[in-house]
Amino acid sequence: MAVYSMTGYASAQLSPGTTSAGAEGGKAATGTRLGLEIRSVNSRFLDLSFRLGEELRSHEPALRELITARIKRGKVEVRAAVEGAAGELAREPTxxxxxxxxxxxxxxxxxxxxxxxxxxxxxxxxxxxxGNTGTDWGEGLLQTATRAVADLLAAREREGARLATMLLGHLGQLRTLAEQAKPMVPQLVEQQRQKFLERWKEAMALGEGSATPEAAQDRALTEATAFAIRIDVAEELTRLAAHLDEIERLIKKGGEVGKRLDFLIQELHREANTLGSKSAALELTRVSVDMKVLIEQMREQVQNLE
Structure with missing residues (x-):
């Protein structure tokens, strides 16, 4: 199933007397045509608004039913009006x-x-x-709207495919950054352990110092353990990897995934923030910053998905 963007545009026209609802350019005796436009942008829910000509307002409920059956999210604006066909002279009044x-x-x-x-x-x-009051546009309006909605969905699907490709690319970059962060923590713990051992040896050399060698060794081991716990990001990296897998699964599954993806992006941002707060080296800080930049880009695009 495809992933749909909430951004799209479509238009359709109908002239009385054309061979089908989709035909364009046919001229009718009335010299008029029906024009319809649908625009949609992102929104948390489905928000429909209509701007219809006086002769079309009675058909708003039917239009609303047609659109809500096909579109689930987005701020959707529908404009429709009956107007003179392009290039025709004004109708001569009787x-x-x-x-x-x-x-x-x-x-x-x-x-x-x-x-x-x-x-x-x-x-x-x-x-x-x-002169146009006798024309019943009801059936033609629904046929034209059906074609415009189909074109709008096709446009939203194309935009959704582009966004999905971008998101999958960002997922790959985040996985690469996570792999870079994994070996950093053991290296940092080992470096800090060596520092603590040097301090312990210095304490042993004091001899008559205020702290006994055993107490100095215990304190060094305690500090090393506390440091290892403080900078351990294994849990954050594990949760981050799980979120990345779930995001990829939802994108490939398709359908109405925008809200779930938005929630998972928030979770990704939380893990990246924790990774940065536990950072004990510039390299790990850089990884956290790069992650947050990618996640923010993903958040902006996910908010456009249905």
Missing amino acids: MATLQRLSALQDTVKTWLPAAADLSVAEILRLASAE
Whole structure:
């Protein structure tokens, strides 16, 4: 199953009289066409908004049902309107329409004498809208929306594949950094143990010093043990490896994995922070910083996945 991004765009048009809902360029007697656009960006949940023309608003529930059946997350905006076909002249108003508009204007000016007269452009627009009132766009709107949703899902799938490839690449880099960190801890413990032994030998040479050789040796061993415990990052590296394996499994599985991946990225960041806080050498600090940079890049991209 594919991984889907929440970012995408699609559009579709329909002219009355075309041979199918997907055909474009066919001219109808009304000189109008239906245009529909769908845009989506990332969001924690599915957030739908509609901007529909007056003649299409009654079809919003059907559009909402269609989209929620296919899209689960994202801020989705749907725009649809009936407009004049590109390149066509304005529809010529009939005499009856002109008489009706004139009568309506006279009625308005009776109550609102200061109201402005209708302009030629406004008359043509109202006449065109009146001429289109008989067109039922319901079936055509749903067919056009179905095609646009399919195109949107295809765009989100392509973007999701790109993000999945990037995430898998970052997982490989994190595994490489973890492998670099593993041998550092034993080396550091051994170096510190040698230092403690040197201090113990110095204490033995004191002879009449305030601390007996046995007490000095016990303290050196205690400090060495405490240091080893303090810088031991084996548990963090083990948990980090488990999180990386789970992230890779989810990406390859696909589907609605965005929320689970977001949680796992937070866990990765926690382990990288702990690794840095236990660092006793510049090399281990560098590994922790490099990990956090990669994890932050992954977090930004995971938030775009459905």
